[in-house]
Amino acid sequence: MSKYSREIEVRGHLIDSLILTKIFDGVMDLGGEFEVEKIQIGVKKKDESYAKLLIIGKNQKHLDEILQLVYREGATAKIQNEAALKSASKNCVMPDNFYSTTNNYTQIFLKGKWIQVDNMMMDKCIVVKGNKAKCIPILDVKKGDRIVVGEEGVRVTPPKRPREGMNVFQFMGGSSSSERPTQHIAKKVAEDIYKTRKAGGKIVLVGGPAIIHTGAADSVATLIRLGFINAILSGNALAVHDIENATLGTSLGMNVHDGSLAVKGYRNHMQTINSVFKAGSIAKMVQSKKLTNGIMYECVKKNIPYVLAGSIRDDGPLPDVITDVTVAQQKYKEVLKNAKMVIMASTMLHSIATGNMLPADVKIIIIDINQPTVTKLMDRGTWQAVGIVSDVGAFLPMVTQEIKKLKK
């Protein structure tokens, strides 16, 4: 055995979910060596596999670097060390060498046993309080917090590749293309939404204003009314254009129902913003019967949460918009708690934000007409995401129609 080597173990769907491939990649990318000491591949397709590898570096530092990489892919040291902790010296400052999280299921080895880390998100740190470990963002770090440092004593469980049960994920999990049968995919998506809700799962829509511009507001409003969308995460523009559409019949100054140029349409979105300010809020506008249809109306009526995060490009913004983005992030995170499925439609900004907050096992459906946007959102390479390059103005109405059929 080399001087600078370490035995590691890994269990799971090593072949199917690419875990072993990624560990081999990690070692080779950093110029290390490995020896496969033992390997048991699950005999049948549902069986787990097991591997014991000897990882070899050129020196202690090199070995440590390699280990840190392979641990993140689900490997653990054969002989387990305790997770190391260090105190935060100030608010909002993590110790050097803090453990930077993935969004996978994570445990830490503490006082001789593995404990689960709550609230997993990407690129955060882990704080330990008593016997509890929690994933928190840097802004929540308080002076004196005990933060996990280094990579020892942390066990990550990469998500399994879905094989059965979820329609569209089984069918195209991890991939995206514009050259797929659109109507069929819409049907599969509808079935997955229907099944998720039947099983009591929470579905969150993250949406941009193109939903309104392309004429899909009615479809989304219907999904909310029928109970298939349980929360909305968005920004100022979706709400403004939805209310403009609902009250004035226009979107960006064009009559949505016949496409003609609206009289004085250029000022409609500003007039809409003014109307909401006049009412005081979206909810008050509904109460006073000034707003009687559309996405925001259904949210209020159905009493489902919606979070409108402010952005630098907002007109207004509406009084309902949370203008401080760190507060908006907290609200997003609350709404996402226990979500089973997230539909991201035509918004890169809010979708990336949401993606950062989601644990790896939440199903994600991305719909956008712009392939680079879909590619970018899919880049984290989770098996739980499908990317659909289509026109939301055509796709969402198809989904809604299919769900209505399923309901009958």
Next chain:
Amino acid sequence: MSKYSREIEVRGHLIDSLILTKIFDGVMDLGGEFEVEKIQIGVKKKDESYAKLLIIGKNQKHLDEILQLVYREGATAKIQNEAALKSASKNCVMPDNFYSTTNNYTQIFLKGKWIQVDNMMMDKCIVVKGNKAKCIPILDVKKGDRIVVGEEGVRVTPPKRPREGMNVFQFMGGSSSSERPTQHIAKKVAEDIYKTRKAGGKIVLVGGPAIIHTGAADSVATLIRLGFINAILSGNALAVHDIENATLGTSLGMNVHDGSLAVKGYRNHMQTINSVFKAGSIAKMVQSKKLTNGIMYECVKKNIPYVLAGSIRDDGPLPDVITDVTVAQQKYKEVLKNAKMVIMASTMLHSIATGNMLPADVKIIIIDINQPTVTKLMDRGTWQAVGIVSDVGAFLPMVTQEIKKLKK
């Protein structure tokens, strides 16, 4: 009056259709001067306008250059010269200084009167035989042909901007966007198709294989069967994938109707090609009842023309494909004769080819999911084209559904 100057005249919708703006542009871009000697703007909106301008250059060459540019925008010299002709010295060789055509309505001044040039296409030359003038491609130039040279004695009539009557053209003529109400646009397109056919107009579909991959084959087949598409211009891939879809139920190896991986699907498109070779041709495959549905089937049954142009990327290609591109160009051109509307769906290659052959007054509807493709096809800037950034797999079925409603 300057030494190097010339009086020109121009008539038509000078303001509305930007004719005057383009003439001013031309003069200024080339560093010339102009004086507006007379201008009469049509008093009411349907009235034509008239302008007489003095164009001034720095020297004779400069003036000629400017004049050549402004003539192409519809201006004519006040005192008209005969069109100059020169003989072709060899087959396929035009005289130097040949007049390079636009696709606008064009006349030449010959023996004291204006005669119309037939068969206008972009970037070709004009041959005169007796009292007839015709636009021909370079390959058709024969030694001794009398070809128009220079820019004198040629009158171009730019197309008018459509204002009334045609739905989607009036609504979004000359523009494109992905942020438009899709369902509504599909309805407008359906109405325009319906109206065009009611009036006896010929409609040509220029389509790519994404029509099949995205699941729109049925919709297109229906449009053919109902008589709303009167010719198909495409290539090998559309036909192969349509027949694969019709006979094996797959597209690119995937079952189109339930999206599952087809058994041995990877070889289906080659098997399809082999089947057509075995039958001898697509028509024979229909006759022998080996092909009983789909786009190509409906073309054969309905006896409408289809031209499959070969390309360097073809698998096979099918025996029906015209492998010589210059022959294919002639066939395309024949089919396009008297077309009133051309629908270009998901193919840049065949759409550009078709665009080059069309006179400027043919209505063009471009549908593609990729905005740069739509932008490129729209770049000629005709008022007669609309660009729709949408998913053909969703859009075409909507159009077909709307047309069925209109038929009732």
Next chain:
Amino acid sequence: MSKYSREIEVRGHLIDSLILTKIFDGVMDLGGEFEVEKIQIGVKKKDESYAKLLIIGKNQKHLDEILQLVYREGATAKIQNEAALKSASKNCVMPDNFYSTTNNYTQIFLKGKWIQVDNMMMDKCIVVKGNKAKCIPILDVKKGDRIVVGEEGVRVTPPKRPREGMNVFQFMGGSSSSERPTQHIAKKVAEDIYKTRKAGGKIVLVGGPAIIHTGAADSVATLIRLGFINAILSGNALAVHDIENATLGTSLGMNVHDGSLAVKGYRNHMQTINSVFKAGSIAKMVQSKKLTNGIMYECVKKNIPYVLAGSIRDDGPLPDVITDVTVAQQKYKEVLKNAKMVIMASTMLHSIATGNMLPADVKIIIIDINQPTVTKLMDRGTWQAVGIVSDVGAFLPMVTQEIKKLKK
């Protein structure tokens, strides 16, 4: 003269800058009629033109609607009425029928004379205090403010189309394409930047993190150091990745200078954020010599303003980020004051925000690899904007190199 008619006048480059075309469009789009009572087209190319039109509606309401549209294109009533004012009933609530602004030069007719409106921005309102008129956003409206209502007594001056002097704007003003000579365009852009600075004009860069990822950080840092960029408007990501690049040599975990996978690179951006929090701010990091190069470093050293606007997708965000978007908007607006040129590179979010705040005569250069982004940013159709579909990682270094040559 019809009962429902009104004489309007308009002056300027009516043909060249499409003013007359847009007025005719407006009347026809709304189904109105017009009569051209008088027209004088500037005899030479620099002369202004003048038109007097009679606008005719079907009834008073129809006429008013048409008038409101044509006034926005630069027309004024022949007999001028005073601008109407109405008090705001509450904070953040404009009177119904408030005048919604364009970003063009605007005057109002008050007490018998035209006064200029300060601080013009798109989609805001106009408040009058004493003899002063100012464009303000809805959030700044205070109860009792006198706000302009209706469209009478407001005169808009559309910007002229640039013809001479500014290189790239003259060359491709108002258009965009990926099929242009890149090196040449980079040279033209460099010349325009150089000329603008020579004349004392302020240049603002609005940039996204792709500047760092594609390896253009050095180029931008150099432009700041040499004085060719005078302010930066951006968000958290640009700053984080710039500092990661400057301190750890990586961007998104990859070594920028040799493209290899950085050891533990996955945590570098979080480590960077932690380092800034540890230092207290970017400026303090520079003072303590922890940050010694890069874009943010040069900003601090050169003492030029930078505004980092928070967004919902921020990691951290850095202590320097303004997390309240309405505050960030005010800061952006301050920085943009008197800017002569704005370069928008690889960020749709901050570019749209900036576009909304700019008067129409500021030169805008948009650079993005994604054509739909460029198209969207260009959609306002100003002559003062050029869109360049290119790779910032290749384009900006070319620009910097050309500017260095010019400096010699």
Next chain:
Amino acid sequence: MSKYSREIEVRGHLIDSLILTKIFDGVMDLGGEFEVEKIQIGVKKKDESYAKLLIIGKNQKHLDEILQLVYREGATAKIQNEAALKSASKNCVMPDNFYSTTNNYTQIFLKGKWIQVDNMMMDKCIVVKGNKAKCIPILDVKKGDRIVVGEEGVRVTPPKRPREGMNVFQFMGGSSSSERPTQHIAKKVAEDIYKTRKAGGKIVLVGGPAIIHTGAADSVATLIRLGFINAILSGNALAVHDIENATLGTSLGMNVHDGSLAVKGYRNHMQTINSVFKAGSIAKMVQSKKLTNGIMYECVKKNIPYVLAGSIRDDGPLPDVITDVTVAQQKYKEVLKNAKMVIMASTMLHSIATGNMLPADVKIIIIDINQPTVTKLMDRGTWQAVGIVSDVGAFLPMVTQEIKKLKK
């Protein structure tokens, strides 16, 4: 052992190159079962691995289907059967159940031993003559040819994932992104081109007209002159615009060197076509000194092969263009013989054509500004391809500059 089962074996980099994962995928996608009977993972990173699996189907047909799929991923039956052969019944007609090829290294088991199949291409068939096996397209099938049918007795060797030696392939093999350090990637590409040529490897450029429009013609001409490009595959447009650029200084009517509007520029590309027809061919134009620079000039001077394949959108086309696409395909194929590296720049059409003809171990570098194009070309998922989303007008000059540095 199940009644419908079969033992298969597979060797190679099972984990690293995803072979085992793909076999597992295949079995599961088709609803089959497997048992891992034996597995030996190479102990060190360069060692090969070996696996013996029992594949189980629901019935004989199901089993056969699964086997056919896994054989294509490199597995072979434990007890090997002879490849089955069947005669072609007609010219251009393959037997039913013909073996449809991959572009991987392939052998067939004939008379008790494995023989290599020559000339591997994607989606073709295998003909056996004596002891020789060759991959041929359907058009080359002659009546009576002995064609491989079924999947037994065919052994495919998937390409290994490159780990060392080739710069840019090691660095980003199999992936693409616009958010990478452009200058650095250009350097890596230059190093790989340089190294390939030093080792005597043949480099083929597949290019589109955007090379000329974006101003990269000089860079490509230089690479040819210096011997770094050994053949050109393209179409009519590249040649026309290159010669227009070389003789008239314009591309699409714009002066490439200063971007101004060329006088009569609209007719330059037609004039160029006419000039070539006048000379008789491109080579004759060079001989008569009418063409003295540019890409086509360097090809003629350097005597390297260039194939211009006709397409339906061609203007002209030039006399040098091969208008029959099946002839052009043969010429492409000849030129590609023994190529070590293929650079695909800004042309989807010719790049897809070329991709279909290449064996899997040829290195491919794809450069395009449009991400969907790059994604589509990369979709075959070979490790030997890299996709670079950049602007050829900026990227190719950088590559040429780096190669000049390396030459010194």
